[in-house]
Amino acid sequence: MRSLSIQPRKAWLVWVPLVVGALSLAVLPPAIAQEIMRTITVTGEATESIQTTLAQVNLGVQVQAPSAEAAQEEAASRSNAVIEFLQSREVDKLETTGISLHPIYDYSNDRQQITGYRATNTVSFQLPTTEAGSLLDEAVEAGATRIDGVSFIATDEAIAAAREEALRTATQDAQEEADVVLSALGFQGQEIVNIQIDNAVPPQPLFQQAEALDARASAPTPVIGGEQDVQARVTLQIRY
Numbered sequence: 001m002r003s004l005s006i007q008p009r010k011a012w013l014v015w016v017p018l019v020v021g022a023l024s025l026a027v028l029p030p031a032i033a034q035e036i037m038r039t040i041t042v043t044g045e046a047t048e049s050i051q052t053t054l055a056q057v058n059l060g061v062q063v064q065a066p067s068a069e070a071a072q073e074e075a076a077s078r079s080n081a082v083i084e085f086l087q088s089r090e091v092d093k094l095e096t097t098g099i100s101l102h103p104i105y106d107y108s109n110d111r112q113q114i115t116g117y118r119a120t121n122t123v124s125f126q127l128p129t130t131e132a133g134s135l136l137d138e139a140v141e142a143g144a145t146r147i148d149g150v151s152f153i154a155t156d157e158a159i160a161a162a163r164e165e166a167l168r169t170a171t172q173d174a175q176e177e178a179d180v181v182l183s184a185l186g187f188q189g190q191e192i193v194n195i196q197i198d199n200a201v202p203p204q205p206l207f208q209q210a211e212a213l214d215a216r217a218s219a220p221t222p223v224i225g226g227e228q229d230v231q232a233r234v235t236l237q238i239r240y
Contacts, residue, residue, distance in 0.1 A: 044174030
């Protein structure tokens with residue numbers, strides 16, 4: 001029978017990895033070095049209020065007729081008249097927002113019966129708030145039968161300027177907070193190692209529900225805008 005012998009492992013196979021591990025501890029990777037760096041994280045916020053000067057209007061034409069063809073034809077005729085009027089007033093961002101045609105049912109006598117059709121065409125557009133009241137009255141005279149609502153917004157230029165100012169103020173606020181905390185603890189800020197900026201997105205425009213206007217009204221419909229807030233948030237990570 002063949003005999004087996006087991007030789008003991010040489011000692012140098014054991015201590016070599018230990019030496020390599022010790023040497024690896026001598027030089028820390030940049031990621032670990034950054035983890036042990038002392039930092040403070042602060043966030044500053046700011047809000048800028050700006051005047052809304054534009055009105056976003058949604059209006060349209062809604063008609064009923066015995067047949068689908070008649071309803072659609074009348075809605076198209078009235079809508080064309082309204083659009084021609086709006087184009088003559090040179091409103092901005094005029095676009096169609098909806099076209100629909102639905103049957104009208106009568107459920108009397110425990111039965112469902114179509115009695116007619118309802119056609120609706122709607123558009124949206126922008127114009128200066130100061131002109132909105134008179135234009136709404138004239139739009140009804142031109143053929144509009146429904147006003148779905150009016151919202152108020154600021155111009156793109158005003159929003160951009162407010163965003164810059166809000167970011168500037170939020171940054172100063174974050175820096176001042178860091179200075180106060182570090183000073184109270186006896187430390188001094190060295191450098192900013194990270195900056196995070198949240199987008200300064202304006203909130204939804206102010207919305208005002210409006211109902212169909214009487215074209216025979218003696219006074220123009222009053223339309224008054226308001227203010228819009230633009231917010232910004234800046235987060236700083238500062239080494240000390």
